[in-house]
Amino acid sequence: MSFNVAVLVSGNGSNLQALIDSPKLAASTVAIVKVISNVPSAFALTRAERANIPSRVIEHRGFDSREAFDRAIVDELQQARVDLVVLAGFMRVITPVLLEAFRYRVVNVHPALLPAFPGMHGVRQALAYGVRVAGCTVHLVDAGVDTGPILAQSVVNVLDEDDEASLAARIHAEEHRLLPQAVCWFAENRVSITEVEGRARARIRRDDHEPRL
Amino acid sequence: MSFNVAVLVSGNGSNLQALIDSPKLAASTVAIVKVISNVPSAFALTRAERANIPSRVIEHRGFDSREAFDRAIVDELQQARVDLVVLAGFMRVITPVLLEAFRYRVVNVHPALLPAFPGMHGVRQALAYGVRVAGCTVHLVDAGVDTGPILAQSVVNVLDEDDEASLAARIHAEEHRLLPQAVCWFAENRVSITEVEGRARARIRRDDHEPRL
Numbered sequence: 001m002s003f004n005v006a007v008l009v010s011g012n013g014s015n016l017q018a019l020i021d022s023p024k025l026a027a028s029t030v031a032i033v034k035v036i037s038n039v040p041s042a043f044a045l046t047r048a049e050r051a052n053i054p055s056r057v058i059e060h061r062g063f064d065s066r067e068a069f070d071r072a073i074v075d076e077l078q079q080a081r082v083d084l085v086v087l088a089g090f091m092r093v094i095t096p097v098l099l100e101a102f103r104y105r106v107v108n109v110h111p112a113l114l115p116a117f118p119g120m121h122g123v124r125q126a127l128a129y130g131v132r133v134a135g136c137t138v139h140l141v142d143a144g145v146d147t148g149p150i151l152a153q154s155v156v157n158v159l160d161e162d163d164e165a166s167l168a169a170r171i172h173a174e175e176h177r178l179l180p181q182a183v184c185w186f187a188e189n190r191v192s193i194t195e196v197e198g199r200a201r202a203r204i205r206r207d208d209h210e211p212r213l
Numbered sequence: 214m215s216f217n218v219a220v221l222v223s224g225n226g227s228n229l230q231a232l233i234d235s236p237k238l239a240a241s242t243v244a245i246v247k248v249i250s251n252v253p254s255a256f257a258l259t260r261a262e263r264a265n266i267p268s269r270v271i272e273h274r275g276f277d278s279r280e281a282f283d284r285a286i287v288d289e290l291q292q293a294r295v296d297l298v299v300l301a302g303f304m305r306v307i308t309p310v311l312l313e314a315f316r317y318r319v320v321n322v323h324p325a326l327l328p329a330f331p332g333m334h335g336v337r338q339a340l341a342y343g344v345r346v347a348g349c350t351v352h353l354v355d356a357g358v359d360t361g362p363i364l365a366q367s368v369v370n371v372l373d374e375d376d377e378a379s380l381a382a383r384i385h386a387e388e389h390r391l392l393p394q395a396v397c398w399f400a401e402n403r404v405s406i407t408e409v410e411g412r413a414r415a416r417i418r419r420d421d422h423e424p425r426l
Contacts, residue, residue, distance in 0.1 A: 115342060116329040129328060130414040132366040135346070153345040155368045160416060201343040203373060 002031035003187035006082040008073070008090040009037045013044025015088035015109060018176035020051045025180050030187045034080045036073060038092055054080075060092055070097035077102070084186050086179070087141065094141055104149075104193050104200070106141040107186075109179050111171045113137060113153055118146035123168045127158070134158050134167060136175045138182040140193075140202060149193065149202040151182045215244035216400035219295040221286070221303035222250045226257025228301035228322060231389035233264045238393050243400045247293045249286060251305055267293075273305055283310035290315070297399050299392070300354065307354055317362075317406050317413070319354040320399075322392050324384045326350060326366055331359035336381045340371070347371050347380060349388045351395040353406075353415060362406065362415040364395045 007016045019025055019032060035048035035055040048055040056076055063069040074097060077085060085098070087108040099106060112122030114137040117129075126134045135155040142148035154174040158167060185191050190205040220229045232238055232245060248261035248268040261268040269289055276282040287310060290298060298311070300321040312319060325335030327350040330342075339347045348368040355361035367387040371380060398404050403418040 113326060113329065113346060114344075116326065128410065128412065130363050130412070131326075131328075132363055133326060133348070133368055150343050150345055155346055160419075197341065199341065199343070206373075 001029065002033075003029045004031055004033045004081050004083045005086060005183060006034040006036060006077050006080060006084075007032060007044075007048075007086045007088050009035060009042055009044035009088050010039045010091040011042050011044065011089045013042065013047045013088060014172060015086075015175055015179055016044050017047050019086070019088075019180055019183065020047065020053070022180035024184055028184050028187050030183055034076065034082060036076060038069075038090070044088070066093065066095045067097045070095045074098055074101045084183065086183065088179075093145075096143065099141065099143065104140055104191075105186075107151070107179075107182060108139055108141045108146070108148070109175045110137045110139065110146050111168060111175065112146075113155065114139060114146055114150065123171060124164050127162065127164060127167060132158050134171060136171050136178060138175075138178050140200070142200070149200045151185070151191065151202050151204065152178050154178050214242065215246075216242045217244055217246045217294050217296045218299060218396060219247040219249060219290050219293060219297075220245060220257075220261075220299045220301050222248060222255055222257035222301050223252045223304040224255050224257065224302045226255065226260045226301060227385060228299075228388055228392055229257050230260050232299070232301070232393055232396065233260065233266070235393035237397055241397050241400050243396055247289065247295060249289060251282075251303070257301070279306065279308045280310045283308045287311055287314045297396065299396065301392075306358075309356065312354065312356065317353055317404075318399075320364070320392075320395060321352055321354050321359070321361070322388045323350045323352065323359050324381060324388065325359075326368065327352060327359050327363065336384060337377050340375065340377060340380060345371050347384060349384050349391060351388075351391050353413070355413070362413045364398070364404065364415050364417065365391050367391050 032053050035053050037045050037057050038060045040057045045055050058072050060069045085102050085106045113135045117125045133155050138152045139150045140148040156170045185204050192203050245266050248266050250258050250270050251273045253270045258268050271285050273282045298315050298319045326348045330338040346368050351365045352363045353361040369383045398417050405416050
């Protein structure tokens with residue numbers, strides 16, 4: 001039986017490509033069954049087509065509210081029997097309509113070591129602050145902005161000569177490694193959620209065959 | 214000519230001990246010329262005595278204001294011809310009296326990857342949030358709480374089985390490595406401060422003999 005993943009995109013879709021190209025995913029039960037874009041011109045749609053993944057454009061402009069837009073997405077996801085939703089450069093705020101339909105099953109990747117530098121310009125803000133280490137975070141989406149339970153983080157050293165583009169490039173390379181890994185954890189049923197003092201926390205059960213980090 | 218360092222403490226003083234024991238510092242021009250504690254019973258004072266470093270207790274309770282307390286510290290530091298002030302578990306808020314007398318010459322070490330988890334309980338907060346990477350930050354002190362220009366950061370992986378004590382122990386080991394390194398950078402005159410868009414940023418000039426990180 002396959003573990004069905006949908007990827008929501010708005011633009012270039014390099015993280016979608018990383019999922020398509022991942023040998024780890026190819027060797028797993030994961031099937032990318034649907035790509036949904038809110039932007040008709042998103043290059044991610046071309047990536048989906050090249051990989052023979054069904055795609056659908058759902059333009060947010062066509063809806064009266066965020067909730068109605070999310071309802072249309074949820075309908076599409078449920079028709080495709082989706083188990084996990086991956087936000088890969090999806091530039092819309094998610095409402096409880098989607099979060100409740102896919103409770104603890106919506107994953108996002110953010111180009112900063114959360115909780116530092118949430119929001120739209122994580123890389124730029126990290127550079128402006130002057131941090132020496134940056135990175136990326138794969139996390140479950142909750143009602144806040146980049147506040148959900150963390151699944152995985154990876155660190156990138158900031159170099160003196162970095163600008164936003166050079167640092168972002170190294171961070172994105174880590175995203176492309178981390179995101180397929182996290183999707184596999186879901187497919188292998190290794191992610192558990194516990195609430196500790198009102199905050200949901202994700203734990204990844206270790207595979208006995210896996211070397212300790 | 215020696216580069217004179219003073220260490221301000223309130224408690225155990227393990228970072229003071231790391232400075233005392235550092236082979237790197239021993240091989241440099243750095244001299245720890247003074248230890249100041251605001252707590253008479255601080256074990257750091259015993260560490261200073263064992264290392265034959267002059268120490269002084271200046272109790273904050275004896276002063277009418279934070280500024281008057283800082284003035285007494287500045288007097289002591291200036292008498293000892295101090296070039297750099299290191300806060301090593303010094304549990305008092307620093308005022309502009311000290312900051313202006315030692316502009317960009319007051320260093321602190323914090324057990325988190327700033328700007329995440331500033332304040333008193335960085336390790337506990339990181340664990341409660343559920344981050345996968347933690348660490349420590351050596352930074353210049355400014356008027357904010359743990360907001361000053363970053364000199365160095367080091368990363369520690371958070372393990373599933375970590376509690377506050379076990380994670381803090383690994384973070385402190387990194388502090389003990391990072392802090393002497395940063396003090397040496399000052400002694401070697403390799404730290405430069407630039408203001409970018411209203412925010413001070415520290416840069417460390419690379420030594421040509423030094424491998425790139």
